[in-house]
Amino acid sequence: MDYRVILIENNRVMLERLSSVVRGIDGYELDARYQQAGDALGQGKMFQPNLILLDIDVPQNLALIPEFTDAFPGAALLCLSSNWNANNAAQIVKAGAKGYLLKPFTAQEFIEAVHTFGRSGMAASSETLAFFSPKGKSGKTTLVANLALSLARKSGEGVGIIDADLQFGDMAVFFNLSPQSTIVEAVRDIEFLSPITLNSYFLEVPEVDNLRILCGTKKPDYAELVDIEPFEEVVRMAQSLFRYVLIDLPPGFNPVSISAAELSTQTYLVAMIGGGFEIQHMRRAMEIFKAWPDYGKRVKPVFTRVEPCTDEQRQWLSREMDFPVDAILPNEYLLVSAAANNGRMAVDNRSGTVFADNINRLADEIIGRRKMR
Amino acid sequence: MEEGRRGIVATVFSTASAVGKTLIAINMAAELVREGYHVCLVDLDLQFGDVANYLHLEAEYSLADAQREAKTNTEGFDVKKFLTVYGYQGWSFYVLPAPFALEEAYNISTPAVQHILQQLQLDFDFVVVDTTSAFSEMNLAVMDMSTIITFLGIVDFIPTIKNMKIGCDTIRSLGYEANKIRIVLNRSNSKTKIDLADVEQLLGEPFYHVLPNAFEPARKSIQTGVPLVYSSTNALSTELRALVERYTNRTSSHESSSSGVSSWFKKIFN
Ligand SMILES: Nc1ncnc2c1ncn2[C@@H]1O[C@H](COP(=O)(O)OP(=O)(O)OP(=O)(O)O)[C@@H](O)[C@H]1O
Numbered sequence: 001m002d003y004r005v006i007l008i009e010n011n012r013v014m015l016e017r018l019s020s021v022v023r024g025i026d027g028y029e030l031d032a033r034y035q036q037a038g039d040a041l042g043q044g045k046m047f048q049p050n051l052i053l054l055d056i057d058v059p060q061n062l063a064l065i066p067e068f069t070d071a072f073p074g075a076a077l078l079c080l081s082s083n084w085n086a087n088n089a090a091q092i093v094k095a096g097a098k099g100y101l102l103k104p105f106t107a108q109e110f111i112e113a114v115h116t117f118g119r120s121g122m123a124a125s126s127e128t129l130a131f132f133s134p135k136g137k138s139g140k141t142t143l144v145a146n147l148a149l150s151l152a153r154k155s156g157e158g159v160g161i162i163d164a165d166l167q168f169g170d171m172a173v174f175f176n177l178s179p180q181s182t183i184v185e186a187v188r189d190i191e192f193l194s195p196i197t198l199n200s201y202f203l204e205v206p207e208v209d210n211l212r213i214l215c216g217t218k219k220p221d222y223a224e225l226v227d228i229e230p231f232e233e234v235v236r237m238a239q240s241l242f243r244y245v246l247i248d249l250p251p252g253f254n255p256v257s258i259s260a261a262e263l264s265t266q267t268y269l270v271a272m273i274g275g276g277f278e279i280q281h282m283r284r285a286m287e288i289f290k291a292w293p294d295y296g297k298r299v300k301p302v303f304t305r306v307e308p309c310t311d312e313q314r315q316w317l318s319r320e321m322d323f324p325v326d327a328i329l330p331n332e333y334l335l336v337s338a339a340a341n342n343g344r345m346a347v348d349n350r351s352g353t354v355f356a357d358n359i360n361r362l363a364d365e366i367i368g369r370r371k372m373r
Numbered sequence: 374m375e376e377g378r379r380g381i382v383a384t385v386f387s388t389a390s391a392v393g394k395t396l397i398a399i400n401m402a403a404e405l406v407r408e409g410y411h412v413c414l415v416d417l418d419l420q421f422g423d424v425a426n427y428l429h430l431e432a433e434y435s436l437a438d439a440q441r442e443a444k445t446n447t448e449g450f451d452v453k454k455f456l457t458v459y460g461y462q463g464w465s466f467y468v469l470p471a472p473f474a475l476e477e478a479y480n481i482s483t484p485a486v487q488h489i490l491q492q493l494q495l496d497f498d499f500v501v502v503d504t505t506s507a508f509s510e511m512n513l514a515v516m517d518m519s520t521i522i523t524f525l526g527i528v529d530f531i532p533t534i535k536n537m538k539i540g541c542d543t544i545r546s547l548g549y550e551a552n553k554i555r556i557v558l559n560r561s562n563s564k565t566k567i568d569l570a571d572v573e574q575l576l577g578e579p580f581y582h583v584l585p586n587a588f589e590p591a592r593k594s595i596q597t598g599v600p601l602v603y604s605s606t607n608a609l610s611t612e613l614r615a616l617v618e619r620y621t622n623r624t625s626s627h628e629s630s631s632s633g634v635s636s637w638f639k640k641i642f643n
């Protein structure tokens with residue numbers, strides 16, 4: 001498809017610069033350009049554009065977004081700004097824009113923005129799911145990987161995993177990826193990124209084109225390079241990139257797990273049944289989350305390796321927790337570890353197992369919750 | 374004990390969770406007592422420590438209380454007041470449990486832990502330390518202070534092995550004497566399709582010791598609160614004893630490292 005583009009940019013020099021980028025790309029035709037939004041609104045219809053680039057560094061232009069979408073119902077609107085701002089991003093999407101692009105941009109960034117936002121648009125509201133476990137070996141990474149796949153397949157919408165288990169992130173191994181860029185680079189560069197450029201730090205998963213993964217650090221010492229504030233900015237930006245953001249966390253309470261939980265719409269507490277003191281640990285962790293006024297809705301306990309994996313067992317665990325247990329997963333050690341060993345996940349391999357069914361049910365519940373909002 | 378003589382710090386560490394650190398730390402302490410040593414076991418799994426759980430101890434004080442006292446009463450601080458005795462049929466060792474409240478756990482400081490361990494070194498032949506599976510500032514400081522580090526691994530699935538390899542490489546990069554780190558494999562015959570020789574090749578050295586998988590005795594030990602080396606004779610308790618014997622026969626490794634806590638990060642990159 002050919003794009004007919006209208007560009008609105010107040011700064012004369014920037015207008016030239018962006019124009020020449022757009023003109024240089026095959027399949028894009030720059031039909032008109034304006035310094036004033038009012039001119040574009042009044043005159044642009046002549047050209048029947050299907051893509052509008054609107055400079056929002058001019059504050060009044062923000063308020064004109066609905067007029068643009070009214071005047072050009074057949075066009076996608078991308079906003080241009082010289083710096084990224086999560087609040088602005090949410091605002092423009094609510095107002096009807098498809099996405100947000102930092103200027104100046106390169107041809108490649110521009111094409112990727114159109115590709116990413118053109119179809120489904122930027123996420124106006126996303127479900128951010130943080131996965132917390134008191135101790136390690138809870139089955140958390142296994143859960144995140146399989147649930148993300150299930151969400152991607154069932155919803156057809158964008159799903160992003162952030163592997164924030166900073167020292168020992170396993171997500172890359174689970175999906176058999178060799179990341180060039182990881183969370184360390186994303187956090188390092190975030191100041192200069194926009195959703196589009198951040199998107200390229202997330203790796204594509206072969207054969208699942210709406211699932212992407214920001215992998216963990218390659219060496220545990222790199223974890224020191226991840227500061228909380230820019231990490232939070234990465235999460236916020238990811239929220240505008242994906243409908244579902246799943247964050248795998250290191251065990252226990254630490255700055256990263258706490259801040260991810262704070263940013264989440266839902267925090268899953270995960271523990272693996274092992275005949276030890278895991279229920280006790282979960283209860284203690286739950287006590288901390290009770291500081292949230294809305295903890296009753298926001299915190300979701302999950303137990304893995306539950307045998308027998310029956311509803312009675314889930315109810316028993318709920319009584320032990322004094323809190324409803326959201327999901328239980330059966331003991332599927334061989335299935336899930338073989339899948340992780342091969343870089344292929346369990347749900348994809350074999351649906352119809354209790355493990356896959358329970359993951360799929362959890363995904364349905366999450367998708368349902370999103371639709372309710 | 375001679376004046377000023379400082380005891381051995383034996384730390385159990387891993388880079389994967391649930392590999393048996395706590396179980397091995399407990400049994401190491403218990404077996405050292407059987408060999409006649411005066412032993413204290415310290416739980417540095419601050420948030421979700423299991424030492425007191427596994428030993429069924431009702432402790433009055435924790436590490437948090439010790440830290441508080443050490444801060445407010447610098448002169449008169451005596452760590453012994455905060456220890457709980459674990460006894461079984463005439464054998465006994467001391468335990469400093471992890472903080473009872475998570476808020477307390479979050480506020481434990483590394484210098485306070487170093488100070489407390491140093492005091493314990495003056496009172497005990499062995500201070501056995503249980504840790505968490507992370508290269509935290511505190512774990513690194515404790516490893517610096519340690520005489521010997523048992524780096525525990527299991528071979529179950531690929532991510533765990535990746536983390537064992539990364540952990541080994543990272544520990545090696547800290548510049549300790551090779552002898553200070555003992556790579557021990559736990560649960561060796563548990564279900565897995567991965568060949569041990571391949572893992573040893575990846576790690577670049579053979580396992581110092583191998584402990585078998587013994588699900589039922591391990592479970593029972595936790596259920597009854599009695600260390601395996603006290604209560605039962607099975608393949609696991611036998612190998613646990615053998616491991617401790619190998620440790621105590623070595624005189625050359627009794628010297629404590631005195632290097633301070635420098636940023637591990639710097640160490641790795643020079
Ligand atoms: N050799 C073994 N054979 C069978 N079971 C074992 C063995 N070693 C440990 N276990 C069991 O594995 C589980 C985990 O052990 P443990 O709690 O000691 O691990 P850990 O490394 O301290 O875990 P964490 O990192 O969560 O503190 C326990 O249920 C324990 O009984």
Ligand SMILES: Nc1ncnc2c1ncn2[C@@H]1O[C@H](COP(=O)(O)OP(=O)(O)O)[C@@H](O)[C@H]1O
Nearest residue numbers: 136137138139140141142305330331332333337
């Ligand atoms: N439902 C389950 N039943 C049995 N074993 C499981 C289950 N989920 C995960 N595992 C296994 O437990 C181990 C730890 O899983 P992982 O997802 O890496 O946990 P974490 O991320 O909490 O450390 C792996 O060997 C994995 O294959």
Ligand SMILES: [Mg+2]
Nearest residue numbers: 140141165170
């Ligand atoms: Mg994990």
Ligand SMILES: [Mg+2]
Nearest residue numbers: 394395418423
């Ligand atoms: Mg432990």
